[in-house]
Amino acid sequence: MGDTIEEKPVLYSYWRSSCSWRVRIALNLKEIPYDIKAVSLIKGGGEQHCNEYREVNPMEQVPSLIIDGHTLVESLSIMHYLEETRPQRPLMPEDCYKRAKVREICEVISSGIQPLQNLIVLIYVGEDKKKEWAQHWIMRGFRAVEKLLSACAGKYCVGDEITLADCCLVPQVFNARRFHVDLRPFPIILRIDRELENHPAFRAAHPSSQPDCPPEAAK
Numbered sequence: 164m165g166d167t168i169e170e171k172p173v174l175y176s177y178w179r180s181s182c183s184w185r186v187r188i189a190l191n192l193k194e195i196p197y198d199i200k201a202v203s204l205i206k207g208g209g210e211q212h213c214n215e216y217r218e219v220n221p222m223e224q225v226p227s228l229i230i231d232g233h234t235l236v237e238s239l240s241i242m243h244y245l246e247e248t249r250p251q252r253p254l255m256p257e258d259c260y261k262r263a264k265v266r267e268i269c270e271v272i273s274s275g276i277q278p279l280q281n282l283i284v285l286i287y288v289g290e291d292k293k294k295e296w297a298q299h300w301i302m303r304g305f306r307a308v309e310k311l312l313s314a315c316a317g318k319y320c321v322g323d324e325i326t327l328a329d330c331c332l333v334p335q336v337f338n339a340r341r342f343h344v345d346l347r348p349f350p351i352i353l354r355i356d357r358e359l360e361n362h363p364a365f366r367a368a369h370p371s372s373q374p375d376c377p378p379e380a381a382k
């Protein structure tokens with residue numbers, strides 16, 4: 164990038180945040196080196212709410228990515244920026260229909276499932292109801308994802324290449340397990356998750372591989 168000194172990107176991330184995890188997968192797949200600044204979503208009511216971090220991300224959420232002298236927020240927007248500026252190892256298909264299918268799956272997960280089982284929502288719903296609530300919304304969304312995948316999945320979510328849809332799916336499956344969702348009605352989702360669980364880029368992005376993963380949760 165011209166004569167400017169390229170700084171290593173910095174990802175504000177939390178080990179168990181599914182949205183941070185999506186971006187970690189994309190960075191790893193594209194082999195972009197990056198540093199992690201851990202933001203604890205639980206310590207002292209959440210470091211994401213402190214004044215300093217609010218300057219980085221006005222939604223007081225992770226992830227945020229400092230890259231190319233810019234501060235970017237929102238995982239999908241970040242992943243598309245990476246795709247557009249770092250074309251190596253494409254994470255979007257060339258075919259327009261397939262691109263639409265990738266965006267569809269990303270959107271169902273990132274708008275239709277994850278925000279409904281996000282930490283701030285579960286705190287609002289309350290301890291007694293939170294498990295049932297999260298299960299309900301994840302199952303509702305996964306019924307749609309499974310149906311969409313039945314039309315477009317190959318080895319992965321859309322065809323036989325890994326795309327941004329896979330970056331969104333795997334962390335959401337982890338959350339489904341965390342809330343004890345019965346995944347048996349979703350055989351395509353389960354197959355793709357199994358296909359990717361040992362992929363090096365996905366393994367390195369896994370919560371248990373993160374510097375801020377508590378020792379008791381590390382594998």
Ligand SMILES: O=C(O)/C=C\C(=O)CC(=O)CC(=O)O
Binds near residue numbers: 282283
């Ligand atoms: O350790 C915790 O319990 C706190 C936060 C999370 O898991 C992250 C989320 O808010 C859920 C998500 O990423 O979808």
